[in-house]
Amino acid sequence: MHLGVAAIGPGDVTSVYEVRAGLVTVLLANKYSYREDVAVALLDAAEQVAHVASPGAAVYVQPIEVPGCPLDRAVVLGPGGHRLLNETPELARRTIGVFALHRSEFVEDEGGAAFWSAIDNRSLRVPIAEWHRAPKPRADVRLLDDWPGGPMRRLRRPTPWSAELLMTQYVPDLARGVRLSVRDVRGFELVLERRWDRIVGTVTAPHRAATVDVDIARIRAWDTLRSLFHGEAVDLTMLGMATAEEPPETNMLELTYSTADRGYASLPRLCPLDECIARLSAHITRTAGNAAVFTSRAGVAVSIRCEEGQRLWLEVLDPARPPSHGRHVTLEEAAHLLRLLAQQERGGIEQLHNSGR
Known part of the structure; x- marks a missing residue:
């Protein structure tokens, strides 16, 4: 030797x-x-x-x-x-x-x-010459639905990813209506999508046709699925109740936007309230025609569009009420209404409707 x-x-x-x-x-x-x-x-x-x-x-x-x-x-x-x-x-x-x-x-x-x-693969990059490193579990990933403006493209074949990177940075931020197929190296296959602050879907064990429902808190996706991707024995029936006691996320809104100079997101993604408010001044007011729609957990939405002179036009969109006529608002008023929208379950929705008319 x-x-x-x-x-x-x-x-x-x-x-x-x-x-x-x-x-x-x-x-x-x-x-x-x-x-x-x-x-x-x-x-x-x-x-x-x-x-x-x-x-x-x-x-x-x-x-x-x-x-x-x-x-x-x-x-x-x-x-x-x-x-x-x-x-x-x-x-x-x-x-x-x-x-x-x-x-x-x-x-x-x-x-x-x-x-x-x-x-x-740049999404995995296993340093195979390092003998003292921690394991870097692999996940083979494929989008099942188009994600316009999203960080992933829909491809015919699965792409190898770091499972931890996927579950901590991408799965929690899935746009509503976008499903993701994720397979570990043994053949366990998950089909996942986001419903507000939960990740739901199914998991199928190798060589089995039956599926088990998945329902986990999006911010706990990696903690919940870590054992599976590390190649350990897992009780799949626990994936439907692993984070059942996790409290709902607060001060969150779903967001879609379209801008001439900062891209677009045509499918709703979940964002913290502070990020939504910051986007008003950082993106929406930059150019006339830029617009965003912010939606609450209950489905009530605020539409804000920038007009000439950086004027903001706001409308309240509530499926349970007649269409709002809308009005012009200042940046501060728009931010206040977004706070009401995010907190509507505590009684702010009436003020939101009255302010939007």
């Missing part, structure tokens, strides 16, 4: 080469994460599959268990599967790559090309 230190990319990289039966096994560990016991476990795992490793970048997986190491799988790529040697194909055909990963970070039956594509 040959052990050496080389500069490959940012920081020092410890590289290990083992030559056996005409094949070279390569390990890489960066950022001073190299451990002898992990290296031995990886080399042992590679040896166990060496007799079946075939050309074509096939992926093989062996469990490893090293005290103090959070990564529990050795992922072995057959000859030709290590990108480090792409420029030397003769050597690449004789080289096996082995990496320390967590069971939640890869799909066992995918080939080498799919493995690299997922690992390198």
Whole structure:
């Protein structure tokens, strides 16, 4: 076995080469994460599959268990599967790559090309040469509905994402009416959408047709689903009641907007009241024609449009009442009415209607 230190990319990289039966096994560990016991476990795992490793970048997986190491799988790529040697194909055909990963970070039956594509995807980016890192669970994501102006595009194939990034930053901010398909590496599939401050939908276990309902607080999505994406055993029936006691979010409004200079959101997204008020001065009043609609949990809405001279035209839209005639308001009056709208369940709705006429 040959052990050496080389500069490959940012920081020092410890590289290990083992030559056996005409094949070279390569390990890489960066950022001073190299451990002898992990290296031995990886080399042992590679040896166990060496007799079946075939050309074509096939992926093989062996469990490893090293005290103090959070990564529990050795992922072995057959000859030709290590990108480090792409420029030397003769050597690449004789080289096996082995990496320390967590069971939640890869799909066992995918080939080498799919493995690299997922690992390198900008929404996942698993640092496979770091042996001391925490696991970075993967989620394969696909929009089921168009999201105009949203941060995701609707694609035919799922895209690998960091499950934590998805569940903390994107799922809670889903626009109303947009469904998202999310699958973990084992094949558990969730179909999720946002209904006010809850994330609802279904989860289906691998190889089963029956579904279980999901109903969780949007701000607790990652806390609730973390175990599933980490590859742990989960009781799916608990997903419908895991956050049943979570109090409703307050001072929130759904928002749609259209601006000439700050983009648009044609489907409602949930925003804190302060953000809605800030958007009035930061975006809506900038250009004539900019407009926004703010909607309460009960479905009552305030429409605000900027006219020439930065004048604001406001209307109250309530499905239970005749249409408002609307009136011009100052920025301060518009902000006051949004506060009433967000707090209408405490009796402010009558004042809101009277102020909007």
